[in-house]
Amino acid sequence: MKKLIFVLLAVLALASCATRSGNVPVLRHKVGQMAESLAAVLPPGARVAVMPFDAENRNLSFFLMEELSLGLGRLGIEVVDRRNLGFVFREQGVQVVNDESLQSIGNILGAEHVITGRMWNIGSERRLSATVTNMKTSQRSSVLYDDLPNDGELLIRNPPAHGTDEIEQVQPLTAGAFLDRGLLFLRLGDFETAIPAFTDALDLRPDFSQAYFWRGRAHHRMQDFDHEIVPGIDRGADFESALADYNQTIRLDPENIWAYISRSLLHQETGNFALAMGDRSQAIRLDPNNALAYVNSGTLHNAMGNHTQAIADFDKALHIDPNYAAAYYNRGFTHKAMGNHALAIADLTEAIRLNPHYAVAYNNRGAAHNAMGNHALAIADLTEAIRLDPNFAAAHINRGAAHNARGNLNRAIADFETALRIEPNNDVAKGWLAFIRRELRR
Numbered sequence: 072m073k074k075l076i077f078v079l080l081a082v083l084a085l086a087s088c089a090t091r092s093g094n095v096p097v098l099r100h101k102v103g104q105m106a107e108s109l110a111a112v113l114p115p116g117a118r119v120a121v122m123p124f125d126a127e128n129r130n131l132s133f134f135l136m137e138e139l140s141l142g143l144g145r146l147g148i149e150v151v152d153r154r155n156l157g158f159v160f161r162e163q164g165v166q167v168v169n170d171e172s173l174q175s176i177g178n179i180l181g182a183e184h185v186i187t188g189r190m191w192n193i194g195s196e197r198r199l200s201a202t203v204t205n206m207k208t209s210q211r212s213s214v215l216y217d218d219l220p221n222d223g224e225l226l227i228r229n230p231p232a233h234g235t236d237e238i239e240q241v242q243p244l245t246a247g248a249f250l251d252r253g254l255l256f257l258r259l260g261d262f263e264t265a266i267p268a269f270t271d272a273l274d275l276r277p278d279f280s281q282a283y284f285w286r287g288r289a290h291h292r293m294q295d296f297d298h299e300i301v302p303g304i305d306r307g308a309d310f311e312s313a314l315a316d317y318n319q320t321i322r323l324d325p326e327n328i329w330a331y332i333s334r335s336l337l338h339q340e341t342g343n344f345a346l347a348m349g350d351r352s353q354a355i356r357l358d359p360n361n362a363l364a365y366v367n368s369g370t371l372h373n374a375m376g377n378h379t380q381a382i383a384d385f386d387k388a389l390h391i392d393p394n395y396a397a398a399y400y401n402r403g404f405t406h407k408a409m410g411n412h413a414l415a416i417a418d419l420t421e422a423i424r425l426n427p428h429y430a431v432a433y434n435n436r437g438a439a440h441n442a443m444g445n446h447a448l449a450i451a452d453l454t455e456a457i458r459l460d461p462n463f464a465a466a467h468i469n470r471g472a473a474h475n476a477r478g479n480l481n482r483a484i485a486d487f488e489t490a491l492r493i494e495p496n497n498d499v500a501k502g503w504l505a506f507i508r509r510e511l512r513r
Contacts, residue, residue: 099138101199101216106142108214109203113148113184118247119203120151120182122173125189135188139201151180152251158258162288163329163363178206179329181250181281246276250285257289265289280323284330287316291337313337328354332367339371347371362388362395369401373408381405396425400432403439412439430459434466441473449473464493468500480507 113119121143124135140150159176177185188201199216253268269286272279290313317334320327335350351371354364369384385402388395403418419436423429437452453470456463471486484507490500 098134102135102138103142105199105201105214105216106139106146109139109186109201109212110143110146110148112203112212115147116149117184118149118151118182118245119143119184119186120156120177120180121153121186122156122177122188124201125187125191127190127192131190135190135199139186139188149245149247151177151182151247152255155180155251155254155258158254174204174206179281179284179327180254181247181279182206246272246279246282249275250279250282253282253285253289257285257292262289262293278323280320280327283316283323284320284327284333287313287320287330288333290316291333310337310341326357328357328361328364331357332364335371336367339374344371344375360391362392362398365391366395366398366401369398369405373401373405378405378409394425396422396429396432399425400429400435403432404435407435407439407442410442412442415439416443428459430456430463430466433459434463434469437466437473438469441469441476444476446473446476450477462493464490464497464500467493468497468503471500471503475503475507480511483507 121136121140123132126132126135136153140153144150156176159180163176163179173187174185183206184203185206186201186203188199190197190199192198196217200213202211202213204211249268249272253265253272256262256265256268266286266289269282269289272282273286276282290309293309314334314337317330317337320330321334324330331350331354335347335354338344338347338350348371351364351368354361355368358364365384365388369381369388372378372381372384382402382405385398385405388398389402392398399418399422403415403422406412406418407415416436416439419432419439422432423436426432433452433456437449437456440446440449440452450470450473453466453473456466457470460466467486467490471483471490474480474483474486484504487500487504487507490497491504494500
């Protein structure tokens with residue numbers, strides 16, 4: 072990245088500041104002034120991603136982001152749809168939030184500029200700042216409001232309703248707006264609607280690498296390879312179309328690490344391990360501190376049977392980000408595959424601590440407890456996995472095995488039959504049912 076260039080736009084004094092929700096209009100007015108200052112340095116037609124502000128509470132953070140986005144929109148600036156931010160953070164495995172990761176997210180959302188902001192306290196004063204970064208030149212322009220009185224916590228009692236899944240029936244007019252629309256449908260698992268939206272973006276802007284990338288992800292995700300993301304979806308992935316879109320993304324943007332990671336995963340799923348490893352290595356070369364790249368490298372080594380190397384990759388990911396739930400999960404899964412059930416349980420427990428809604432982690436910890444003979448603990452974990460995802464066939468099978476081990480054959484049969492209702496061709500569930508019924512006939 073080129074050397075950052077700082078341009079201080081303005082230092083503005085604020086005589087008073089909202090300290091209770093009744094004074095929110097004062098803060099809203101000042102954020103509107105900030106929008107005017109930032110818009111003045113943005114080129115016509117600019118597409119901007121406004122990130123959540125670093126502030127003393129979540130409601131205030133999203134209030135500032137929402138108000139700045141609305142202010143820029145009123146001034147004719149195209150702002151990335153805020154509802155897609157959380158989805159893209161999860162998709163890209165971003166755990167550490169800093170300027171670099173926020174700019175990476177802005178780039179994958181097709182933004183030419185990213186705005187980050189902060190509100191903080193210095194003794195009796197409060198300060199509000201925002202910085203717009205040009206993604207191509209790395210030039211930064213900043214606005215700072217200082218001398219704000221610090222007379223208590225800013226309370227935004229009613230956070231903005233930016234998280235709704237409702238999709239407005241407004242015809243997009245720009246490639247960026249079509250990209251936003253496609254991402255909203257992709258987030259909802261509606262791939263058939265998302266793909267045409269990305270195609271419409273490309274009709275307007277044929278060199279829009281991010282639209283190729285996300286269309287590739289939609290084609291790729293037509294099959295539910297990651298059980299956590301779209302439970303219950305069972306469709307055939309269009310690998311050929313996904314590969315073509317990933318290839319075009321990389322041709323237009325040879326340093327797009329997310330495209331290399333996604334293409335590597337596609338190669339892995341189709342058994343092309345050599346090609347997968349080449350893409351995985353390129354992603355790590357481009358960003359040696361990308362924890363997701365190491366997690367994906369570890370999953371590839373697992374698929375190739377190289378469990379020791381997989382553990383090393385997950386260790387590297389956790390060295391980069393000690394709070395990365397997916398790295399703990401995958402290392403625990405690998406320990407379980409190697410028969411190290413106690414180590415597996417320790418890692419899976421940490422994954423669950425970091426992400427209490429991690430259904431696959433509960434499932435695998437339950438399977439590890441089963442392997443160690445702790446069937447009551449296994450049933451508790453597997454019941455939680457099923458509560459989180461009632462259509463999780465593997466969890467029903469594992470709980471059925473635990474019930475069978477405890478002699479509760481009717482409960483075991485119920486679980487195996489449920490698994491078959493979810494996945495009618497599941498040979499494991501069929502095998503268990505046949506085994507139990509033979510035992511009952513003796």
